[in-house]
Amino acid sequence: MSLTSPVHSASAPFDISERKIAYFSMEIALAKTLPTYSGGLGMLAGDSLRSAADTGVSLVAVSLVHRRGYFEQHLDASGQQTESDVVWSPETTLPSVGKTISIVMQGREIKLCAWRFDVLGVTGHIIPVFLLDADVEGNDPWDRRLTDHLYGGDTYYRLCQEAILGLGGIHLLHALGCQPEVCHMNEGHAALLTIGLLEARLAPAGLHTATDADADAVKQQCVFTTHTPVPAGHDKFGTDQMMHVLGSERASIIERFGCLHNELLNMTYLALRFSRYVNGVSMLHGQVSQQMFPEYRVHAITNGVHAATWISQPFQELLDKEIPAWRHDNQYLRSVYGIEPEVIDATHALGKQRLFETVKQRAGVVLDPNILTLGFARRVATYKRANLLLHSLERLVEIANRIGGLQILMAGKSHPADNAGKGLIRDIFAAAARLESSKLRILYLENYDWELGEQLTNGVDVWLNTPLRPYEASGTSGMKAAMNGVPSLSVMDGWWVEGCAENITGWSIENSEDEEIQAGRLYDKLENAVVPLFADKVRWAEMRRHCIAINGTFFNTNRMLGQYVSNAYFPPSASIAASNQVVVNDEVSQTVLA
């Protein structure tokens, strides 16, 4: 197994006990070959850690090992999706941390070991990632499978996984001598770490002795990032399950501190209750989340992507030659204005060529590099509306015929249990099959993952994004495209509200909930704005440069992580930290006002 990040021995020469921040995430994309992520959330986590390594942040991370991973997607000729597990063996891939801890859940003890993945930064700084593993001898046979499947199983299985991540994660860090000053919950999955912190603080007296001061002390340690304005995206569990998995002592503490919501254990509300800083992942998503949770102050830190992970090889070589400082400080990408547009264009063409070779290998189809090529790839969630572009095939065929051809590359996995999502993929296959003899070509590529995501975002001409506003909290694939000089054509949602400069970094599609109207606006923009500009080679090349100079310098995880450090982890003044509590906590608001 070849890993993109080098793996170091567990005895690397630095002291884990000095690390100040612990980052918890249910999924983290660590290496192309490791199936420990499903989509954007895991990519963001991985990119955040890669930036933490590059910029020397004092951080460790915790996740689960996911021995059977997130699945590999297979599509038959009709677009019917089937799945197979991606089995990997941490034993033969990563060093063990050499410690086994145990927690009590489901009324019995479960032992947890952990594997260590080191993320290595440009200057040698290491971010250790601990992957918890329940497959330990002596555990109940059912418990041994609890860290196998990412987002598999039922809600009971999921709650057990979240208990392992949150409670097990805190206990593991403490056992390793790490007492983080700040714990960051990347989405609500990790919210039980708050109970883990409380437990550790009150041992051996026990959780039942917790006072408001104890709860506040935990709160002062925690930071929470919420990632979705879709209510179904927030984990909820019945109180029976809570009692059974967590036990009555933890359950009664959760109740006593007011963390139940509508009589359910809602991980978002648990995280909100115990965090001193809460944020959404774009300015718009911050506002939407603020409306969803009016009793808490919700800030916003806009997502980014890790530049060196997503910029294509040809562009990396060009940048290393022209602007070598870009690797440790992405703001130098602004100097791309010193490179001739034709050079940028020629560099992009190399990525396009590589993508088309992949398409030829995978689908047996030869595409034409001179034809306008659109890309659309993401998790198949209904709000992302993968089929909007195909709403009126006749109109699309008309445009394609008029301009001498149009190529559309699509990809995306549907969650195995999401039948509506699977139906959407079959619909796209059916539409593509009807096009046999036209100038329009639509290809849906199998098994969207890191590798394919990289090739698609840097190889197409325009990145398309058509979510139902405001459900795309941020979106990051368009940022990957921008770093490679690829403009976006997108509904004004998530990051694009901040990233769109019309005709300069891409194009906006005015939002509508009516699919007919929305699709019409998409076709109008494509026909009247994108197509004419694509015909003007000089202006198009200039646009590529704007994408890198304007959006590449901002929508990267180096900038994002810097904002987390200075606004969330270590705010410079008490007033910023306290502003989170003005609404909920009278004591603090009085101090601020005093």
Ligand SMILES: *Cc1c(COP(=O)(O)O)cnc(C)c1O
């Ligand atoms: C970047 C990426 C995502 C997230 O893309 P969005 O635009 O946020 O939907 C999902 N999956 C893969 C493989 C990615 O590379």
